[in-house]
Amino acid sequence: MDETIKELLNREPSRWGNLPKSVFERDILLLQETVTKLTEEASLLMAKLLFAYQNKDEDFPRAFEVEAVRSAVSHLEKHYKGEMFSPSSFRKMLAEMEEKTE
Numbered sequence: 001m002d003e004t005i006k007e008l009l010n011r012e013p014s015r016w017g018n019l020p021k022s023v024f025e026r027d028i029l030l031l032q033e034t035v036t037k038l039t040e041e042a043s044l045l046m047a048k049l050l051f052a053y054q055n056k057d058e059d060f061p062r063a064f065e066v067e068a069v070r071s072a073v074s075h076l077e078k079h080y081k082g083e084m085f086s087p088s089s090f091r092k093m094l095a096e097m098e099e100k101t102e
Contacts, residue, residue, distance in 0.1 A: 002034070004030060005030065005031070005034050008027055008030065008031060041075065042075070045071055045072055045075055048067070048068040048072075049069075049072055052068035059100070061100055061101055063101075065097070066097055066098060066101060069094050069097055073093070
């Protein structure tokens with residue numbers, strides 16, 4: 001994630017009120033663009049996973065299935081903050097799938 005976005009996300013609320021209008025508008029636009037980009041990435045990822053799931057071959061995963069899972073694992077490692085799953089479980093699923101393709 002871009003350093004500017006990280007700074008904006010971690011900015012103390014008391015600092016928002018002291019910003020000039022032009023800076024505030026710039027920051028809001030940057031946040032909106034970032035949300036749009038992440039939404040598009042997540043949507044593409046879900047589409048790939050749905051396609052891979054619909055066309056899966058559990059015994060012999062095809063390249064598009066492995067790539068969909070690889071993309072999902074990469075995205076989840078960067079962005080998943082939940083407690084239901086651990087990052088190691090994502091990597092394990094991918095490793096198991098890649099093992100079947102060898």
